[in-house]
Amino acid sequence: MSGLLWRESAFCHYSGLYLFGYILKNFVWQRWRTGNFYNLPKMVKTGKITLNWRIMTTKQFVILMLIVTVVCGGAFLTVLFFINPETTGLTGFFLFYLSLFFGLTGLLSLLGFYSRYLFTRKFQEFEQAQISFRQAIFFGIIIASSLLLQSQQLLTWLNAVILVFLLTIIEFLIVSLRKSH
Numbered sequence: 001m002s003g004l005l006w007r008e009s010a011f012c013h014y015s016g017l018y019l020f021g022y023i024l025k026n027f028v029w030q031r032w033r034t035g036n037f038y039n040l041p042k043m044v045k046t047g048k049i050t051l052n053w054r055i056m057t058t059k060q061f062v063i064l065m066l067i068v069t070v071v072c073g074g075a076f077l078t079v080l081f082f083i084n085p086e087t088t089g090l091t092g093f094f095l096f097y098l099s100l101f102f103g104l105t106g107l108l109s110l111l112g113f114y115s116r117y118l119f120t121r122k123f124q125e126f127e128q129a130q131i132s133f134r135q136a137i138f139f140g141i142i143i144a145s146s147l148l149l150q151s152q153q154l155l156t157w158l159n160a161v162i163l164v165f166l167l168t169i170i171e172f173l174i175v176s177l178r179k180s181h
Helices: 003-008 010-015 017-034 042-046 058-082 090-119 125-151 157-180
Strands: 049-051 054-056
Touching: 054 058, 058 090, 058 125, 090 125, 125 157
Parallel strands: none
Antiparallel strands: 049 054
């Protein structure tokens, strides 16, 4: 199948393969071809988040993030009120922790973005959104995994310290790679 037909097919467009192909072509292939893996395209400097050839402003990003957070929070409340933990199987617990993680990630991302926007003018808005989203993912992982470990009675101070330490190392690696490139 040719590239044009593949990109325009409904399956590919709606399944996310269109976006994956775009990322593979424009980021990975060009970086491999030039040997430059760390320097992202200069479109980041415009202050807009580019996704699938459409430009998303920071306001649109915040509105979309708010909508997704409300949906994930509703999914969490639905799981919380309508699934009985005594009779459910593995699927119920998986949905509980997954919806908790996504709801917390969205909420913490929005709170982090607004607190950075109000109190810190060190970075541009899109950089503040990236940082707050990344750190919200880390906090969501810490909270959801701590609750999971506690439900299995495996949460100790050592497990919590190791989890926080690993995520802190990952954060420091991300920050140091950004500064060096």
